[in-house]
Amino acid sequence: MTMPGPWPYTATRSDVGVLTVGGVAVTDLAAEYGTPLWVVDEEDLRERCRRYREGFPGVDVTYASKAWCTMGVLQIVDEEGLLIDVASEGEMHTALVAGVPADRLILHGNNKSEHELDRALEAGVLRIVVDSFDELERLERLAAARDVVVPIWLRITPGIDAHTHEYVRTGHDDAKFGFTLSLGLADEAFARALELDHLDVVGIHAHIGSQIFGTDPFIANAEVTLDLLARWREQHGVVLDELNLGGGMGIRYTHEDHPVEVARYGKAVLETVAERCEALDYPQPRLIVEPGRAIVGPSTVTLYEVGTVKPLPGLTTWVSIDGGMSDNIRPALYDAEHEVALVSRESDAEPRAVTVVGKHCESGDLVREHAPLPSDLAVGDLLAVAATGAYTSSMASNYNRLPRPAAVLVRDGQVRPLLRRETLDDVVRRDVSLR
Ligand SMILES: Cc1ncc(COP(=O)(O)O)c(C=O)c1O
Secondary structure (H helix, E strand, C coil): CECCCCCCCCCEECCCCCEEECCEEHHHHHHHHCCCEEEEEHHHHHHHHHHHHHHCCCCEEEEECCCCCCHHHHHHHHHCCCEEEECCHHHHHHHHHCCCCHHHEEECCCCCCHHHHHHHHHHCCCEEEECCHHHHHHHHHHHHHHCCCEEEEEEEECCEEECCCCEEECCCCCCCCCEECCCCHHHHHHHHHHHCCCEEEEEEECCCCCCECCCHHHHHHHHHHHHHHHHHHHHHCCCCCEEECCCCECCCCCCCCCCCCHHHHHHHHHHHHHHHHHHHCCCCCEEEECCCHHHHHHHEEEEEEEEEEEECCCCCEEEEECCCCCCCCHHHHHCCCCCEEECCCCCCCCEEEEEEECCCCCCCCEEEEEEEEECCCCCCCEEEECCCCCCCHHHCCCHHHCCCCEEEEEECCEEEEEECCCCHHHHHCCCCCCC
C-alpha cells in the first residue's frame, strides 16, 4: 500500500502494516540501528534534485545546506549537479571534506568572520554573498592582501514579507540580513562596492522566507530585483548578470499542506524574468535558486519507540517517545506540525487523538498535538514522523545530554549509514573535568 502525502516516494506498508522505505522495513532498521533514527530515502532525495533541475532549465539550482549539512547528503546533492550554499565555516568545511569542489560553493552569512572569509578566498568558492557594509570593507581588505579580485553578490532585503499563503510588500523591512532596499542601503552598498578595487559585484541575492506555498511572492521577488538591476544600469551604467532568488519553497508536512509543484514554480519564475527583462530591455541574467527544505525535507522520516502511554481521564492522552526537541526542534520553535503514524504493525483499533511528546524536561517538547493514532497504541510500538530531513538533524542538540541519533540512507533494500549514533562518551567529550 502506497503511503500518501508527506511520506517519501518509496514509502509503502507491508501486508502486516510495517512501513518500508527504500525497500527496507523500519522494524529491521530499528532493530539494527536503534531509535531515534533518521531514515533517508535516497531515491526521494535524488528525485527532488532532478525535479528542481528539470523545473528550472538553465538555472543554477543550489542546495541550501543549512537544511541538512552532513557529508553524505552533500555528496548526493553534488552528484545530482546542484551547487551548494554554505552559511558558515563549518558548513563550508563539511562540503570541502566531503569532496565538493570549492567552485561549487556559495558562501552566505550575516556575520562572516575574517577567518571565514579568508578561508573562502583560499579555497576559491564560487561566490561570496556580502551582507553588510562592515563585510564589504572586511572582504576588500582580505582580497587586497591576497591581491585578488573577488566576484560577489550583494544580499538585498527586497521588502517582500512572505508568509505561508500570502505575501506583503513592506515599505520598511527590518531584517538582520542584507541591505534593505526601502532604506536606500542597497543603493549605497552598490555605490560603495563600485569604489572598491578588489570586489567585483556580479549580481544580487534576495531570499524572502521559508515554507512558502504560493508563486506570487517569488514572482514579486523577481520583479523587484530586476527593477533594481535596471535602475542601477541607468544610474551607474553597469549591467549585473547574475540574480539569485533564494530558496523558501514549501513542502508537505501533513495532509493539510498543499505546496506548489516545482515545475509550476519554475515556470512562474522563468516567465516573470523573461517578461520583465523584455519590458526593461535588460539582458536575461544567469539565474540561481536556493532550495533547502524542498530538496531534503520530504526524503526523511524519524523513527521513535513509544516509551509510555499516559491517558488522563477526560483530558489528554500523552504518548512519550525516546527523542524529541533535541532531534526535532521545529514543533517547539515554530509550532510546526508533522504527520505521525504507527509503523511497526497493523491496527484496526479506532483512532483517538493523542499528544505525542518527547522525553525532555520541557513542556514545549512536543512532537505532535492531537495526532490521530490507534487507541491500542502501546509501549514498544514504533512511530514514524514524516518529512524530517530539513532543519532537524542540522538543528539537533544534546539537551538533557541525549546522544544525537543515527541516520541511515536506504535504497533498493540496501542500507548505508550517514551519521553514526552519538555515544555517551561523545556527549562528555568536550567537558573539562575539574577533578
Ligand atoms: C539565504 C538562504 N537561502 C536559502 C535558504 C533555504 O530556505 P528553504 O530551506 O526554506 O528552501 C535559506 C533559509 O533560511 C536562506 O537563508
